[in-house]
Amino acid sequence: MVTPIPLGWRIESAPDVLSTGAADCPRGRITEIIGARSSGRTSFLHSILAASTKLGEHAVLVDTNDTFDPSTAAAAGADLGKMIWIRCAGNVEHAMRAADLVIQSGGFGVVALDLAEAAEAGLNRIPATTWFRWRRSVETTPTVLVVVASRALTKSCSALLVEMKRKRAIFTGNLLRGAEYEIAPRKPIGSEGGALHCVAV
């Protein structure tokens, strides 16, 4: 029997995911991580980089404000040898162009754009069409496009939006041992109640 498909609609199967332990990031989609400083955004980003490079994939980090710490990323399990680190010295426009070139190049497991410390003026100048274009560019690829920011930027273009919240710092005596975070999914709709508590030590 032939089932007619209505014009203008596409049938999409559930996307493949990159499992990080804390959350599953859909491949071929935009994952956005938002939160305040010390809320665990970077710890979550490192866990995504670690999960991807452990699978033998290559990852790119577009580091807008040159904040990346290879030491803690390696400790989280990221294979630095499979990563490319692009530093943009605070220039949001350069970061967006570099990310665009990497996305168009293809072949990466994760493309991460870190805008967490970017200047507000630079963020406001990002055209909204960029996110739509990137969503279209990655949707037929196995790439997880991760955007880290202090507030939501990608709007309707992200498939997964996670808000990170700081819970408490863990001290052992006089020593800072780690921190406890809450991972609160805001998207997809219906996942809002599934907040997770995780600890980075």
Add this chain to the structure above:
Amino acid sequence: MYACIYAPGAGALAQGFSPHIEMVDAQTAVFSITARQVAGLQEISRAAVAETAEAAILAARHLPGLTFIQPGEETSILGGLSIDCLPPDPEIFQTLDLWGIHSLAELARLPEDGLAERLGARGLWMQKLARGALDRPLRPVAIETKYEESIELDYSIKLIEPLLFLIGRFLHDLCARLDSQSLAAGAVEITLNRTDRMLRLPFPTRDVKFLLKLIQHDLEAHKPGEPIEKLRLRILPADPRRVQHGLFIPAAPEPEKLELTLGKIRALVGAKNVKTPELRNTYRPGWAIGDSRLAFRYFRPPMAARVEVEGGRPKHLSTRVCRGKIARVSGPWRTSGDWWREDAWNRDEWDLALADGSLFRAYRDGGGWFVDGSYD
């Protein structure tokens, strides 16, 4: 079938027939030849063609003109030559002289068993040589090929596009030369007027389009700055890349595409800002190998801070991005190192938890307080 040319400049003459040439001496070149190529030897004064390389060498060296030895005719053609044509061996030559052996034909006719008993393996080897039956593989020498093209123009080039047109022409020729030798380009050296620039390739290639694009990105990132009147292009050859693909190997970026992308990004953000992160065997902050999974974000350069201290412990932090009462403190942790270098460090580090929950690492050195970054 082998051919031998015995003439001054034999190597250059032989290269017209084959790229794989054995130079026996300065005037004797041996190479493999096909029946169709034999006619080309007629213009050469001393040459020979035979089934074995040694027979061809003997004939070319000691017979005038072009000698063509059909298989089985070696003894009849070479037999008339004197025994002195063989490689000198005074002891064997003296014995053969005593036996009354003076030509190769006479040596060839001697029974092998008796010869082996009296002259040993060396004697048998010489007899095989005299029969033209000593078969051995060719030992070709690698002739150094220069992968270099240059041009001096009557006019000057000011734009990159016409310069690329010339470079493209050179690359086509040089890559064809590399292809004929089963080699690839490992690096490209370009001289513009008197300025050299070296383009090291991430992998050996002879893809003209790819090389041209790389050179274009390099020229756009580092413009020549003067009109070009003299251009030289030199390729440093390397063994070609061999890649084994697999069904279950994760997808990776195509090397050519990736290099072009990185070239564009390098032109955008600077070459030193595109790299693979690495850890160094040092305790220097920012480079040390740590074991904490608590992610850290650096402020590069460290941010100047004002810290109020009470009783030797920080109580209030103020920087251009944050300000607040310090709720909990970890430290001080004294670190120092590389005292023998100009960029030595010596500081007291503190982990600070502000009242709003944000975590920072601050340090104090001779110049005051700085915030190194935040835990995130």
